[in-house]
Amino acid sequence: MLGRMGTRGAAVLAGGEGRRFKVAGGRGDKALFKIEGKPMVVRVLEAVKEVVDEVIVVVDSWERAQRFAPALSDVRIVVDEEGPRGPLTGIRTGLRKLRAESCLITPCDVPFIKGAALNELLRKLEEGVEGVVPLWPNGFHEPLIAAYKREPALRVGDLLGKLGRTRPDDLVRAGLEVEFLSVREIRKVDPDLDTFVNINKPSDLESRRPLKLSGELDSVRLRHPMELQEVAKLVEEAVAQRRASVVDDGGVLFWSALLRRVLAKSSSELIEAATWYRREAELYDSLGLRLLRARALIDAYRCLEEGGVKADHLMKEALGVYRELGVDRKDL
Template sequence: MGYMVCGIILSGGMSRRFQSPGEAWVDKALFPIDGIPMILRIYRELRKISNHVIIASGSLDRARVYRDVVGDAVFVKDTEGLVGPLSGLLSALYACQSDIAVAVPVDMPYISADLLRHMIRRTGGFDVVSPVLPNGLVETAVIAVVRDSAIAVLERLRGLGRARIADLHRGAPKVQLIDIKKHGYDPMVIININRRSDIGKAASYPEGPINGDIEIIRDFDVKDLSGIPRERLRGSLWWTIETGDPYE
């Protein structure tokens, strides 16, 4: 059975900054915010936009624990050859039965289904869509993607030791960054809970020059980079991998 969109929760990390010295390890995904585990809060938002939620849990042991909390979801473990969230994301994309997927990290408990719908709509013309703040900070871990395009990027990265979600933004041909302040979203919707001290903190928009959505269009096909003149890759992830220059 196919679905219009897949919802993905990335929950395979070790949450090191969330731990307290001398305390047994705490799974941040299960930590309650206003009485509800973070993973369940995000799951409920994703269910507003999709009947197919996939949880990249990192291991089968954690999947069993999460299943008791959220119930009806598909669980996947990490893919070999990739590192960190990219590994879980690729596994989830292969489990996705839709052309479009939207992914959220498990430590973003205030995420809004309205924002995710907005991002999904933009995939009609772009391979990758994420929110951007007025100061230019891109919240790369919240991402809507065209499934086949994202898989093509991630497969090219297998075995290279890459670990950042931002590699998708740097490697895809067509990217849009949504100015969420301009569109009227509360800044709390993309707040990460990295440390326990982050819980309950108010959020405000930083000052900055961004005043509108940003579009990045690159002239190449990820599925066939062979034979493309090197200069056409300049400014992309593939230029960095080809030349070793991290600033281009």
């Protein structure tokens, strides 16, 4: 086994069947699709087990848990506590059920994932940050192949859940100290970057080829002025008082924006929330985190639209980033 054992765990997310995944005779369950005789989820589990000693698979229903059971007889299967509400719910469920301090999160549809690459994420996490997320040189990050310290990630994840947020990106926007680790570092142990080959449909296997790097961005550390524990207290206080400005002292632009949007009682407050989101987008722009910048711009757009202000230019700008990064527009 690779790495230091005993404090490491992993949650493999298998929450959806994969709507685009169709095989002969109709739609199949993507996680159970066999590659070289093994279900995709089993291949992922084999890599994960090289670097952790506690593993769970998170699914979105008891029906799927029963369907998975024959193939995963030696793995604990847990069901999303809040049902199929998105990846962040699955991450929160996984973190809550794991006991380990350092936790990997992986999807079930990366069948060529490498244990050595996952070990790099955990090794960096154990150097003292609260999250490690792979980063491509063009500013695209991989929120579903990541490593988190369990307690801080779960605390911020639960705060996000209470406010209706479902995106995994929000974990890294909400105050965690995160190392965006360049995939160039991961390439040292996974030369073809097979870890990031995502299979959305059977034809992806036929067209599979080594992933190419474009852009010059290196690893980036996202820090915030205040410790996460103190930021979380401010968020809870702001919600209790229904006064968003309470959280501003924490210095996390995302929370200043989100709470203004959630607690808004007027168009002017929604417009103010959009201003904070645009400040957040500027922060990510300065760091080269282009996908996060696009996410913040979309949030700003929605606030302005809800406030009765046309903001098509913001959506156009965000969609331009999506196109350049190859992100599906459905992922808005």
